[in-house]
Amino acid sequence: MTDLVHSAIDDELRAVFADARARADEFGADYAALWESLELQSAGGKRIRPHLVNAAYLGLGGTDRALATRVGVAFEVLHTAFLIHDDVIDRDTVRRGAPNVASRFAGRALARGAGDRASEALGETAAVLAGDLALSLAHREIALLSIDAERRGRLLDILDRAVFVSAAGELADVVHAGSAEPPEVARVLATLEQKTAVYSFECPLTAGAVLAGANEAAVGALARYGRFVGVAFQITDDILGVFGDPATTGKSTTSDLREGKQTALTAHAATTDAWASISARLGDPELDDAGADELRAALLGCGALDAARRLADEYVTLARFELDTAELPESLRTELGDLAGRAAERAR
């Protein structure tokens, strides 16, 4: 099924962007290039959100694949919008191993002979606007669904929740990243849930369920399952961000340590005697590979890796409990149970 979802989503995204690029042409080459950048930025993802919409929708009796695809596209472009604005906030220039929107546009300006400051400003402008356009696309996809007013209203509420809670999580993340307080497990988990689990797991699942006309009990169970499994995925991602194999994950194992990212690992470490020496080096922008190796050894030595793995496992257990106690069709239960297993097992 995954391949089918993938190709339906890609087809729909291609149609949406082809339409936008055709309209953008009239406004000049820069605006057309902005839409191309936005399309590039939307490509190459794992399409987990559309997959979840489809799994819930088809698993709960939905039959109109085109409808589920449009809702999947809405969550996919919402994700793109958040990634792009996240990069603006973090002043990042690379996304998925390639130059991001800001970096592409800064490069265009430099090539035209603009100065460094003007080029950087253009890059940032392009990224702010590209995120706004992607966010607007997400809203439009849901608003234009040809379904009854009651279901459309509920889907709009789910989309609203996705935006509302993610913004809260993003704000909390930046507030705490700038704070001198040691990270606390409960707060790290709340931020993971708000910043990622709600819009990436809970909302796509509940949107699919509501679209299929599922009962409240099923919608509620999928919401809780989504939050738990989403947190498990994020804890695992954070483990892989420090202890993973860059060849497999495609991600440096130094950058999170350099940024001093607050994770389940650092929150556990903060409860141990090793914290004084760990916190002294965590977040050092000059951290080199040898320093990163030492930090990794210290995190391992104080039990942070084991603690984070246990925490991910607990969230998988909680997610599975929701599946087991809800009245869900067996095939959906199996599919989501498998997904929950994969959430934690990557970090073994």
Add this chain to the structure above:
Amino acid sequence: MTDLVHSAIDDELRAVFADARARADEFGADYAALWESLELQSAGGKRIRPHLVNAAYLGLGGTDRALATRVGVAFEVLHTAFLIHDDVIDRDTVRRGAPNVASRFAGRALARGAGDRASEALGETAAVLAGDLALSLAHREIALLSIDAERRGRLLDILDRAVFVSAAGELADVVHAGSAEPPEVARVLATLEQKTAVYSFECPLTAGAVLAGANEAAVGALARYGRFVGVAFQITDDILGVFGDPATTGKSTTSDLREGKQTALTAHAATTDAWASISARLGDPELDDAGADELRAALLGCGALDAARRLADEYVTLARFELDTAELPESLRTELGDLAGRAAERAR
């Protein structure tokens, strides 16, 4: 009527923000403060967009004031979203004479003992998120309207056009601000139309007209009228930004010169012999009051003020022509004709 629109809009905005703030509380004091900032930023505007929605809607036979108010609120919060993200792009800290969202949040962080860089980052994060939330509110207000699918679809298309064209204009503005090329009148006018006239005048008017069930000829005439009158207003604003009375406009007459803002004034100056000496000082961030006085005298001397006033008058004439040749109710024609007159007369 204006007062009535004003108070209905204020009531509806208050209700929307009260609901959001109540939901935000659960996510902590920072998120609640973000919504308060957003509400503050939405206060104090002239409510020109809701006024235009109402004028078109009531003038073309609409009777459901609550419906027009919701559409007016959508355009008002869209405007708020654009102002906030415009400030991110321009790195501004003041809006309507008070600290903007970024500045408020940077201040909060500083008060908590965060460093300059971390405080600035939090301010920027808050502004990116506040703009996203306001943009989402605008989409939600239109998507939730209880009207038939055909009219809702058309209103969604109008909102989409507002976002799409404004983004094109904002991008063009930043591209050209960073360019060494002298400004050209045609390009300056196209940017004013795209960046402001479409979302501030055309779209509120056409939204009101479509909501009232007006015929295509009336909708088309109001669209063209809106673009013309919007450009006339912007040319006039740019004149007042250099030659106005700060006590009346509430705006410095030095900052546009310091930024080297490309306007009808500078585009005319670029066609004269005075350009070499004007362009040498325009955009100098160190420009003092004496230098600004000299620049003003040079712009006056080369005929730029007269040329810009004539241009604004021409756009008022074009706008009035649309009103005169369209089949519109007499009261609406009179109201919009008066508005067109005010577009240019402020700069006499």
